[in-house]
Amino acid sequence: MVYDVAVVGSGFSAIAETVNLLRLLPPSASIAVVGDDPGFGRGTAYRTELHVHRLNVPAARMSIFADQPDDFVVWLRDQKRGVPPDGFASRDDFGRYLRDRLALLLRNRDTRPTLHFIKAKATACDQCTVGRVAFQLDNGTNLEAANVVLCLGVGNAELPVDPAGVKGILRERIVSNPWRLGWLSHVEPSQTVCILGSGLTMVDQVLALRAHGHRGRIHVLSRRGLASHPHLTRKVVPVVPELPSSREISMILAALRRQVRTGADWRGVMDGLRPLTQGLWQELSHAQKSRFLRHALAWWNIHRHRLAPDVFKRLEALLGDGTVTVRKGFLQTIEEDERQLAFAFRPRGGVGGIRMRADWIINCTGMERAGIAHSPLLRQMLEDGLISADKLGLGICVSRNAQVLDRDGSTQPGLFAVGALTAGQFWEITAVPDIRVQARNVAVAISEYLPGVADI
Known part of the structure; x- marks a missing residue:
């Protein structure tokens, strides 16, 4: 047939x-x-x-x-x-x-x-x-x-580094795909978790851990250390964005920032931009698209892909009491350290490396x-x-x-x-x-x- x-x-x-x-x-x-x-x-x-x-x-x-x-x-x-x-x-x-x-x-x-x-x-x-x-x-x-x-x-994106030297039960504690939720049932309440990536998937996994009874520390590591902003509890009216005639990405972003500085609600501007985004993207040159992905994508994501207000409140409380900490840096190695996983990262803008330990490492770095x-x-x-x-x-x-x-x-x-x-x-x-x-x-x-x- x-x-x-x-x-x-x-x-x-x-x-x-x-x-x-x-x-x-x-x-x-x-x-x-x-x-x-x-x-x-x-x-x-x-x-x-x-x-x-x-x-x-x-x-x-x-x-x-x-x-x-x-x-x-x-x-x-x-x-x-x-x-x-x-x-x-x-x-x-x-x-x-x-x-x-x-x-x-x-x-x-x-x-x-x-x-x-x-x-x-x-x-x-x-x-x-x-x-x-x-x-x-x-x-x-x-x-x-x-x-x-x-x-x-x-x-899913691959891990930023290859943990080839980690074997046995510790290798099973490096979760490449967090949406295969079977791993959650194996996390003990007091164990330390390191999450790679600070986007929406990170928030989902933090809330899933808490729902499964986890009460230990959660370290979040990402290149920029940025987390999504919340939606407001009130309805936001879209604002028509004031776009320049130029299709230089720096000039477009500067115009949007200027509109917000002069009184426009940034959420309204983002919502007003949404119906125009596909057409605007198609007008950009390859070089301008590449610049956007290199330099502006992380900020676009946290403003464009916002959290439900009650979800943000839960995350904010965990950040406030120190249960969840967010660091910006670049993962360098993942190794065995007795009964835990040791990971080293270089702080963004810094030199040298910082070494930390966790019982679990969860890959939430996004899409391949x-x-x-x-x-x-x-x-x-x-x-x-x-x-x-x-x-x-x-x-x-x-x-x-x-x-x-x-x-x-x-x-x-x-x-x-x-x-x-x-x-x-x-x-x-x-x-x-x-x-x-x-x-x-x-x-x-x-x-x-x-x-x-x-x-x-």
Whole structure:
């Protein structure tokens, strides 16, 4: 069987694409969803069952449907969750919402396309021509589709240093992927934990440790030592940013800072900038994008990706009483030291090194830079020239309508990508409000190739 569309992946991007295809394609169409994650659609972020893990976007902006922005708020109300539109729901609730909305669409068998879930990983692409993309799956079968949407996300960044000399039980206490939550149950209440990275993942893991009864010290080490700012408890009105005509990144940032210094709420300016971000990013030269990533990214992240107010209060209390300490510096080594892990780091702006000890080291340094290494399929497609890597290390190259570009920069007919893999083109493409629009646009583009599609 040759499917009309194959969605490759099982995280949020995959479910966003799937629900849009179910809504837009005719009953005669066929869809295959290929992924090996039993919690389809919940991905890493929304499979957690800890209530302390909150969304960092208000509920009113978290609908999976771009044309029904209040849908998640309606679901929360129907479930009697007590979260207002400007409140911050738990990630577990959002995962349940995604499951329920997919189930609702699947019930309409007579009016929706055929949908098959294939529990497997796509490991290689055998053919990529007009009207036919063929994949090998790790269950020994093959899959063919006229259109394919890659929703593979990006992997976790590797540890900054290689702990090759650490063996045995101490090696097991170096957690490369903190979202494999089994490690939490092995942490003793009084043990010392070192977390590498100070972003949102660090906050999640600190709260998870406390929820599991941990009461020991937590050292946080990152290059800049910056943690995310909070959302306000009151609603913030977006402010139209006063952007200069120049597309020099230093002049853009200077203009935004000047606007804030003269009285504009910086949160309002950031929120006002959001609808413009993708277009602004696409206007920047490669050199200007590179400058932004080198010098401004850390500050962008802590202002743009803010914490729910109650989450920030919990973190602030732990910082205030010294349970959590944040240091800025560069990790140099991880070694064994009797029954503990010893790590050395060089303070930012300093000389020499500082040596400390911990019982656990947790890698929360974020996403892998290239965005491809985690996937055997993407590595093979890159080697064969079917895709090309973004020059800034932000996933793969795609056109402005999310069509995949090959080694020569040509679009691959019928081959699309959605989500974090496309950050090189769209930059602001990791949050639900952006992905849902992209997923719908791709579904519309695919629908135009298929016969029998009703007017949308």
